[in-house]
Amino acid sequence: MTGLFPDNPDAIDMLALEGQASRRGYRSIAGVDEAGRGPLAGPVVAAAVILPDGLLLPGVNDSKQLTADQREALFDIISREALAVGVGIGDHALIDSINILQATLSAMRDAVRGLSVTPDFLLIDGISSVPMNIPQRTVKKGDSLSLSIAAASIIAKVTRDRMMLEYDLLYPGYGFASHKGYGAAAHLAAIAELGPCPIHRKSFGGVKEHLPADPGCKSAQPSTGLFSF
Secondary structure, three states: OOOOOOOOOOOOOOOHHHHHHHHOOOOOEEEEEEEOOOOOEOOEEEEEEEOOOOOOOOOOOOHHHOOHHHHHHHHHHHHHHOOEEEEEEEOHHHHHHHOHHHHHHHHHHHHHHOOOOOOOEEEEEOOOOOOOOOOEEEEOOHHHOOHHHHHHHHHHHHHHHHHHHHHHHHOOOOOHHHHOOOOOHHHHHHHHHHOOOOOEOOOOOOOHHHOOOOOOOOOOOOOEEEEEO
């Protein structure tokens, strides 16, 4: 294949992990991944994707290795070809309330619950299991080893990036459209100059140092979200 997604003759078998689960008798295998654990602002977004058996998706890989145009194109393809896609969101208030790891696992759980097809096995990027009574396997660097996880990575990344573009309009001056809330030098400088905005993670270094001594108001209630495609 040429063009936007060129062939890679050295590519690994991105369906090997799905194949192992299938040979053990599992039929609805969901890949699960997240985007946004590291930023200083905005939500952490998780996605779960169930693909048809044997589906090949040229170009699907770890979302961080793709360009924005490639991710957007693949987002549409995955949404169209997948048997089910679910998205879960842990907002800034939830992150500050229960910490980023627990907020991530909560978003992953919501993403799985948002699937229109009930999975019987989960392939999860990383080392932390999702708190659900579903057989699962954690996979380090899973978004570069499993097609289902890589697809979830793209869905999560594009969903979060689109949210940060909206936040850029709501809270101008911080540059959310460019750095998506990560700790870029321009972002840190904006926080120092303007102070944190409502979607900043107040428990994170780079933000908490600039909080007023007495905010004078109660923090937002944490919330989660789940969506299905």
